[in-house]
Amino acid sequence: MNYGYYPGCSLERNAAAYDVSTRAVAAHLGLGLDELEDWNCCGATEYIAINKLAAYALIGRNLALAQKQLHAPGNGRLAADGRAQLVAPCSACFLNLRKADRYLQDDETLRTATNEALAAGGLRYDPGTIFVRHLLDVMVNDVGFEEIKRRVTKPLTGLRVAPYYGCLLVRPRLGGELSNAEYPTELDQLMKALGAEVVDFPLKAHCCGGHMTQISAEVAYELLRRLLQNAADYKADVIVTLCPMCQLNLDAYQSRVNQHFGAGFNLPILYFTQMMGLAFGLDEKALGFGKEIVSAAAALAKIGEPPKAGAPARRRKDDKALPMPGAKP
């Protein structure tokens, strides 16, 4: 019995490294992932800004397909409460699917109308029948740290990792997110289980700007600069992500940020599944390394070296960070 797998558009090309490393690691762990048949784009954060009902119908089609495929006898891996589980590696897809399921449960008018639209394509969705989960949640809570540790053959010793969560897997709180909305630790623990040295990363759940790179580049560059600066301050060798959009922003726009601020950041941005595959001793070619714009080769060569002394232990105050309530007039 397998989980349903909703890769999302980004994983088809831009984030192919995330897709291949997810599939390789899942196969190694014996975690069955069945791709959702004929899934469509979830609309990201764009469709909902234009047409609400069409946006719910677009997301609803995926949930309806999942209901049909994963509740077919013998097909889906059911949660304890009988819901079939659909796994998304993209934080934006995860939130869209999860939120639509929740709001369709809560809002009868929207539910009836969405199903009226879905019926035009021969589908229907009963909210509450699909349990939408993020891939990290499945790795950490279903596979578990013990099993993950047991599989490690090449520990990531000496590699200083900044674990980056971004927004949409930790906020909003609709049930089933990570442990904390502002300072989650699951990815930290996972990286430690792989043998990496996890650096303090106070901005780890702050926003990278999402689609802002397209709309107002300077706003986005400043958000990205804060994150890169914070990771650099704590002498991270790499930033590890769990979302294709975060990876794209931090990786592809890093040189732009450098130009814009006259900075010299050189931080490779990798997916947590690539790190898992690496620590499990899987073939590196099958994990999508080399697709990152800021090359990870030099950083990865550090693995196995004895750690250098003198890394900063104390948090420094960053007055450019996300303002806390009451911090300023």
Added chain:
Amino acid sequence: MTSPIHPQQTFLQDVIDATPGGDTLRTCLQCGTCGGSCPSGADMDATPRRLFAMIAAGLRDEVLQSNTPWYCVSCYYCMVRCPQEIHITDVMYSLKRMAIREGYTDHDAAPDFSQTFIGYVERYGRSFELGLATRFHLAHSPLRKVGIGTLALDMFARDRLALTPKRIKDMEGLHAILETAKAMARKAEATGGSKLL
């Protein structure tokens, strides 16, 4: 100003209707936690707190002309910190829809971007990678001077940039679903069913 859909209804009620769980908006304490938590606060012409006071005061024009919803990056910090659990981010989406529908947004980059993005979704069922190829196409329209330059080349070199999205098999079914939804939304607009808008 009253609602163009429901002449009897306040602007506040329009926003509440448009937002799942929108009722909580009535309970805003004006505490300012949202604005203080917002990474885009400095670029917004009104903080979320101020915007909500303007909504309650019925300042429809001012609110729908505000850049605030368009600078919202959907980080949900405000939403998890709001003592009243107001669905702030969802209110921002509602305001974007209202501003577009009521003609407040001609030639802005953000609505253009959203339109371009969903254009692909409606044609193929899948999108380009959000954040790259769409920009690539915008960059080639005479309206945009921002070049994408080395960024696109870097992405092409690593096979991370597609020229067309993949097409799903049942495009016909998806098309029927979306067209039905849009027709229902148009009907709702004409008959005052603001919960679907």
